Amino acid sequence: MKEIIQKDYEIFLGDEILEKLAEILINKEYSKIFVLMDSNTHKHCWPIVSPYLVNTEIIVIPAGEANKTIQYAEMVWEKFQAHFADRSAVLLNLGGGVITDLGGFCAATYKRGIDFINIPTTLLSMVDASIGGKLGVDFKSYKNVIGVFKHPKYIFINPGFLATLPEEEKRNGLAEVCKHALIEDKALFEKLAKTTTYDWGKSGAMIFQSLKIKVAIVKKDPFEKDIRKALNFGHTIGHAIETSSLLHDKTPLKHGEAIAIGMICEAFISKSIQGLSNSEFKSICDYFSTRFPKYKGKLIAAELIVLMKNDKKNREGLINFTLLKKIGKVKLDVNCHDELIEKSLEFYKSL
Ligand SMILES: NC(=O)c1ccc[n+]([C@@H]2O[C@H](COP(=O)([O-])OP(=O)(O)OC[C@H]3O[C@@H](n4cnc5c(N)ncnc54)[C@H](O)[C@@H]3O)[C@@H](O)[C@H]2O)c1
Ligand SMILES: [Zn+2]
Incomplete structure (x- = not known):
């Protein structure tokens, strides 16, 4: 144990x-x-x-x-x-x-x-x-x-x-496992990227590796004043998409599905303003787009931006992002123009 x-x-x-x-x-x-x-x-x-x-x-x-x-x-x-x-x-x-x-x-x-x-x-x-x-x-x-x-x-x-647990729910969980890897552990991301099938009964080591990342971050910043915001990678856009889907879709997106889209969009923004390399950006897109079905619902930039501005993580109408400088290294508290958010959503739609 x-x-x-x-x-x-x-x-x-x-x-x-x-x-x-x-x-x-x-x-x-x-x-x-x-x-x-x-x-x-x-x-x-x-x-x-x-x-x-x-x-x-x-x-x-x-x-x-x-x-x-x-x-x-x-x-x-x-x-x-x-x-x-x-x-x-x-x-x-x-x-x-x-x-x-x-x-x-x-x-x-x-x-x-x-x-x-x-x-x-x-x-x-x-x-x-x-x-x-x-x-x-x-x-x-x-x-x-x-x-x-x-x-x-x-x-x-x-x-x-x-x-x-149904397969789609396991995939949801993998979105968060992958988020932990992207913010903190490049080797874990590389392992995940190479794996397409899992023996879940033997997945204890992977689960432990992933949850240790969260435990360590929460320990440093229990009330999300600072480094805990690292865990929000993909969640600024992802939460807005999740809420919009709850409002509009008969079968709303699951949390993991929404943040998988959020991670693609926020990786796009990371590439545009934080220097995330093209090759790392591509491997992040590949990871999510090959494992998650394409979202067929509406992604209306204006609506999503209003939802983001209302998100409890944000202050004074500015949208706060946690972005990636590279896989395993985050940059906290980045604001970006609405146009770039819109472009990132267009990029997702073009995949
Ligand atoms: N507190 C936090 O820090 C935090 C972090 C991430 C997500 N969340 C929240 O977690 C929720 C999503 O969690 P989730 O994906 O576990 O959703 P969930 O609790 O709805 O579970 C997903 C589905 O799996 C079923 N299920 C659960 N265990 C099962 C099992 N062993 N076998 C068969 N079916 C099983 C559930 O009944 C449900 O239908 C969201 O509300 C999200 O906001 C909270
Ligand atoms: Zn989450």
């Missing part, structure tokens, strides 16, 4: 994490154990986890980003109240980023904060969403506008959960 111990939280990764979870729950003597999951993780993951737990109350919500809302947060708080949860209760979040964001938010705010533990079940949540303490819900179609920072007590990662 691999282990990372931080001041506020611990991460365990391996096949035997559920035994470790059971041991910790017994030692902590929590007054009540709640488990939040969605309909898919209830079906696929709960049967694996439940034999290790006793006396739990389960809370199941429908799957999907559309349910990461204050209404479902209320439902979770109501469950806590109905079962007399006190401050010594704990919430286990068994699911992807929707569950870890929503459940973490509910736990961090209930009675001014109860403990919560993440058991991520998607690749994206294993390397990204379950780590770093950003919690929250979407509000009126805007992503993650209501939220708080708080770390889980523990994160238990078992790549075995990926066995039932």
Whole structure:
């Protein structure tokens, strides 16, 4: 079992994490154990986890980003109240980023904060969403506008959960794995670029390598004042595309799909104003365009730019980018003209 111990939280990764979870729950003597999951993780993951737990109350919500809302947060708080949860209760979040964001938010705010533990079940949540303490819900179609920072007590990662995860969800996770490589680890990017099929049961080493990048950055800058902005590469344009897709599309883009487009566009901007070389730019475009289907929805520059200006990451109407000087090296806090953003979107459409 691999282990990372931080001041506020611990991460365990391996096949035997559920035994470790059971041991910790017994030692902590929590007054009540709640488990939040969605309909898919209830079906696929709960049967694996439940034999290790006793006396739990389960809370199941429908799957999907559309349910990461204050209404479902209320439902979770109501469950806590109905079962007399006190401050010594704990919430286990068994699911992807929707569950870890929503459940973490509910736990961090209930009675001014109860403990919560993440058991991520998607690749994206294993390397990204379950780590770093950003919690929250979407509000009126805007992503993650209501939220708080708080770390889980523990994160238990078992790549075995990926066995039932649909291929497209694995690809989503790979977008974040690749983002970590692009901002910090050129060798990892080269490895990813060479790999087209994975033996997911044996992907623990790659997951560990990727999540270590996030853990190290979050440790230096927990509240995103500075270097943590590195993790936003691809997300300025990507989040706007994700929101626009939520507003317009019957089947909205997933987070990973949207940021894959965002990374292509922001690599274009990086090449234009930060000196990212042509060959590195090309390998980034190749990576995403060969693995992700071309987005067929609308990419309206004027609408996306308004969304970017409203993004919580930006100040005084200026759009803030994290760009690449080269693979493995970022430049934070770059502003650029609207025309260049427009050009980058045109470039994506021309692929
Ligand atoms: N807090 C952060 O730092 C952070 C970082 C990145 C993303 N996020 C958030 O994470 C969310 C995206 O996360 P996600 O991609 O994990 O989405 P998700 O939680 O919606 O999971 C994707 C799909 O996979 C299903 N699923 C999950 N585990 C499964 C399994 N083992 N087998 C079968 N099906 C399974 C889910 O039910 C869902 O349908 C977004 O809301 C995004 O904003 C947060
Ligand atoms: Zn992301």
